[in-house]
Amino acid sequence: MILLILDYGSGNIKSVYNSIKQVLKDNNLNYKIIVSNNISNINKSDYIILPGVGSFGNCMENLSNKPGLLDNLEEFVFIKKKPFLGICVGMQLIAEYGLENGKTNGLGWIEGRVKHLDIQGNLSKEKLKIPHMGWNNLKVNYKNKLFDKVNEQDQFYFLHSYFFEVENIRNILASSYYGMSFPSVVCKENIIGVQFHPEKSGNSGQKVLINWLNNY
Amino acid sequence: MLSTRVIPCLDVHNGRTVKGINFLDLVDTGDPIEQAKIYNNLGADEICFLDISATLEQRKTIYNVVSKVAEHCFIPLTVGGGVNSNLDFDILLKSGADKVSINSAAVKDPSLIKKASDKFGSQCVVLAIDAYKDKNSSSGYSVSVHGGKKKTGIDALKWAVKGVEYGAGEILLTSMNSDGTKSGYDIKLTKLISESVSVPIIASGGAGKPLDMVSVVLQGKASAVLAASIFHFGICTIEEVKKEMKKNGINVRKTW
Numbered sequence: 001m002i003l004l005i006l007d008y009g010s011g012n013i014k015s016v017y018n019s020i021k022q023v024l025k026d027n028n029l030n031y032k033i034i035v036s037n038n039i040s041n042i043n044k045s046d047y048i049i050l051p052g053v054g055s056f057g058n059c060m061e062n063l064s065n066k067p068g069l070l071d072n073l074e075e076f077v078f079i080k081k082k083p084f085l086g087i088c089v090g091m092q093l094i095a096e097y098g099l100e101n102g103k104t105n106g107l108g109w110i111e112g113r114v115k116h117l118d119i120q121g122n123l124s125k126e127k128l129k130i131p132h133m134g135w136n137n138l139k140v141n142y143k144n145k146l147f148d149k150v151n152e153q154d155q156f157y158f159l160h161s162y163f164f165e166v167e168n169i170r171n172i173l174a175s176s177y178y179g180m181s182f183p184s185v186v187c188k189e190n191i192i193g194v195q196f197h198p199e200k201s202g203n204s205g206q207k208v209l210i211n212w213l214n215n216y
Numbered sequence: 217m218l219s220t221r222v223i224p225c226l227d228v229h230n231g232r233t234v235k236g237i238n239f240l241d242l243v244d245t246g247d248p249i250e251q252a253k254i255y256n257n258l259g260a261d262e263i264c265f266l267d268i269s270a271t272l273e274q275r276k277t278i279y280n281v282v283s284k285v286a287e288h289c290f291i292p293l294t295v296g297g298g299v300n301s302n303l304d305f306d307i308l309l310k311s312g313a314d315k316v317s318i319n320s321a322a323v324k325d326p327s328l329i330k331k332a333s334d335k336f337g338s339q340c341v342v343l344a345i346d347a348y349k350d351k352n353s354s355s356g357y358s359v360s361v362h363g364g365k366k367k368t369g370i371d372a373l374k375w376a377v378k379g380v381e382y383g384a385g386e387i388l389l390t391s392m393n394s395d396g397t398k399s400g401y402d403i404k405l406t407k408l409i410s411e412s413v414s415v416p417i418i419a420s421g422g423a424g425k426p427l428d429m430v431s432v433v434l435q436g437k438a439s440a441v442l443a444a445s446i447f448h449f450g451i452c453t454i455e456e457v458k459k460e461m462k463k464n465g466i467n468v469r470k471t472w
Contacts, residue, residue, distance in 0.1 A: 129415060131385060133386065134218050137217065159292075177217060
C-alpha cells in the first residue's frame with residue numbers, strides 16, 4: 001500500500017509524516033509513505049492525505065498552480081474512489097468556497113463554505129480568544145468506524161480561525177464547541193476531513209489515524 | 217469545551233536543558249529529548265523549548281533536538297530563542313516545530329512579525345514578551361530583551377497590542393519580576409495583556425504550586441500556563457496541576 005502526503009508547500013508536512021510513520025509502526029503495517037506533489041505519485045497511491053496550514057486562498061492557489069494536480073486528485077477521489085483525508089485547512093479546501101481574505105473557490109467536494117469563527121459575534125461576546133487554539137472534545141453525530149475506541153475523554157488539538165459551515169448535516173460526523181458548534185469531522189463516502197490536527201493530538205489523534213487506515 | 221493548556225518549558229543551552237533562577241545561575245538538568253518524551257507521557261498539552269545558546273553555531277544544536285522530539289512526541293512544539301529572520305522560522309518549522317517564538321529581534325524590528333505571519337501564517341508566530349515592572353511606563357510594565365538583561369523602557373501593553381496587529385497569533389508573556397521566584401505568576405500583568413488583545417496568552421514566570429496556575433487562569437485570564445522549575449525539579453507533576461485546575465472548575469485535557 002502507498003500512502004501519499006500531498007506536499008503543496010503547506011507547513012507541518014513533517015508532523016504528519018512523523019505521526020503516520022509511528023501509527024504504521026505501532027500497527028505493524030508495512031505501507032510506504034511518500035511526500036510529494038508529483039502526479040505520477042498521486043496515480044499510484046492508495047491513500048492521500050491533504051495537510052494544510054496557512055490561509056485558504058494561499059493553499060488553494062498552491063494546489064491549482066501545479067498543472068494537472070487537481071484533475072488527478074479528483075480522479076483519485078471520484079473515479080477510483082480511494083480514501084482521502086483532509087486536515088485543518090486541507091479539510092476546509094473541500095468546501096465550495098472560502099471567505100478568508102476575500103472569496104476563493106475551493107474544491108467543492110462537500111457542499112458548504114468556510115467562514116470566520118466569529119461571524120455571528122458569539123466569540124467576542126463571550127470574550128473568547130481567536131484563533132481557537134488548544135485541545136477540545138468531539139461530539140459524535142453519526143457512528144463511524146473512524147471513532148473506534150475514541151471516547152468522551154479524548155481531546156484533539158485545534159488551531160484555526162475559520163470553520164467549515166457544512167450545508168448538509170448528514171456530512172457532519174462530529175462537531176466541536178467554541179462559542180458555537182462547528183463541524184470538526186466531515187465525511188462524504190471516501191472523503192474525510194478533520195478540522196483538528198490528528199498528527200498533533202497525541203494518542204487520541206493516533207487512534208483516529210489508524211481507524212482511517214483500517215476502515216477506509 | 218476548550219481545555220486550558222499546561223506547558224512545560226525546557227530551557228536549552230548548547231543542546232542540553234538548564235533552568236536558571238532569574239535567568240542567571242544555570243544548572244544542568246539533562247537531555248532535552250528524553251525530558252520532552254517524559255513530559256509527553258506525563259500529559260503535557262504542548263512543549264516549549266527556549267534556546268538560550270549564545271552563538272549561532274551553538275544554536276544549530278536545537279534543530280536536531282526539535283527534529284528528534286518531533287519524531288516521538290505528537291503534541292504541539294513551540295521553539296524560540298535567538299530567532300531573528302524568516303530563515304530561522306523556516307528551519308525551525310521544517311525541523312518539526314509547530315510554532316516559533318520571537319522576542320528581542322521583534323522589539324528591534326517589529327516588521328519581522330509581519331514578515332513571518334505573512335509567510336507562515338500567524339498561527340505559528342508566537343510573540344514572547346519579557347515584561348518587568350516599570351513605574352515610568354503607562355501600563356506599569358515595560359519590555360526587556362536579551363533574556364531580561366536589557367531594559368528597553370517600551371510599554372509592555374502597547375507592545376503586545378502592536379505585536380498582535382503585526383500578526384502574532386499568540387503571546388508568551390513572562391514576568392521577569394516573578395520568574396524563578398516560585399511565588400506565583402504576575403496576575404495583574406497577565407490580566408492586563410489578556411484583556412487587551414484577542415489572541416491567547418501563555419502565562420509564564422513564577423509558578424511555585426498548582427494553585428498558582430489556577431489563579432492566573434481564573435483571575436489573570438490566561439489561555440495556557442507555562443512552567444519549568446516546578447516540573448523539572450519534581451515539586452509537582454503536570455497531573456497534579458491539571459487536577460487542581462479541574463477541581464477549581466477549569467477545563468483540562470484529562471491524561472490520567
